[in-house]
Amino acid sequence: MSETLRAAATLANPVIPGFHPDPSVCRVGDDYYLVCSSFEYFPAIPVFHSRDLVHWTQLGNALDRPSQLGLTAATLSSGGIYAPTLRHHDGRFWLIVTNVTEGGGNVLFTATDPAGPWSDPVRLPGVPGIDPDLAWDENGTCWCTSAGGGQVRIDPYTGETLGPPRKVWAGTSGALAPEAPHLYRIGAYWYLLIAEGGTERGHSVSIARGRTPDGPFEPCPDNPVLTHRGTHHPVQNTGHADLVQAPDGSWWMVLLGVRPRGGTPGWHVLGRETFLAPVKWVDDWPVVDEVPSVLPVPAWPLVPGPAEEVRDDFDLSELRPRWISVRDRPAEYCTTKERSGHLTLRARGDSLDEPDVVLVGRRQEHLACRVRALIDPAEGRGGLAVRLDEEHHYEIEAAEGEVRVLSRVGPLRTVVGSRSVPTGPVVLRLQISDAPDKGPRTGPDILTLGVEEPDGTFTPLGELDGRYLSTEVAGGFTGRVIGLYAAAGTVHFDWFDYEPLVP
């Protein structure tokens, strides 16, 4: 790649690719921090850091102790932890989320270091709704505004509500799902930013302003201030935004969007991703032209973080922050301490269909990629999986002497291919590439699963259509997660490679 191309690639939008929806951002000095929703996955709420708004490095996960959240088997896919707001106030970071699992509700956490540790939860039983926001006025009063819940003053230290919630603004025109509120004091006004139209193709961002934090709010005459609905733009479903000002005074919006591909109706497979867009102000209203596919070079120096290594050798005592599991990750089922330099997984359920599957995965963040893993199945059965949810996953599974490619799509479970292999460790491989053109019926991508021979050549055992692991087929709010799992007994993984490819 030429230097020019490499420079352009580094400014590609999304700034945080893969299943990273509902971004919320704040700045402290020259540092930006950003969090996303995590749904049924544990640890929950990934926390990112950036010095330039373009390059983001994951610092950790805010909710990394089971005592902070209750993701039990009652939390099905796309349940769990929704739509955080991250703010910095009074010398600390404040994070508020909704746990939609029964008994959860809106909960608040604090930290002095966003990398953690984060506090135990402060519950907010008096705050109804989802997508809670936090804003402090000049008197230090904390306002909590939520979708479907209205607005209420709270004591953020105790979780007590001060008075009953009030409805403040229902959006511009009776559009579907006014949600994701964020309240800001900017100049002479209080602004209430929301998403409208639902998180699908009709998604949009609207804004209203008033003189006080509780309104009354006057809608922007140009609402929605951002939407890509009904356009050919490769980024769709744009909405659920948050605003941040750079130290040079410029304004930026982080938001979620998706990249549907293939024929009609288009399928997105990486979930809702985090994009960045420049914001101008005209007549004290924000103007966002569109979400650029390649970002304009900002006025400040770019600060790329460390390049992500292809291989994880499982040589650290703790798993890196990108690794997530379904609902929980007890040490007796998942450890790097049992066999040195290996990830050891012990099965609970007997397949990825089970709510208590033992899976350690990472988000698929690139449209095309090659993934490899070395498994020792001598004491059990397990493998390499691509998971959208309990009912939509593909996997290559190894047991002593045999490997099989399995597919679960809705109610159908199929053994796609199998073959015998010599006993001992085996390299499993997954390749994801663009689908061949079939006109309007072209799918988004093809997933090829198979084994590597001792001489390194690849033997595919199944070539599967990627549309069945897309949100348009499976539904829900998440995206693909690629990972290692155990389905019987104990399996050991020596390493895991994830290599982005040019599609």
Ligand code: 6LW
């Ligand atoms: C979230 C809502 C939304 O609560 O999707 O796109 C929901 N916006 O604001 C789940 O992420």
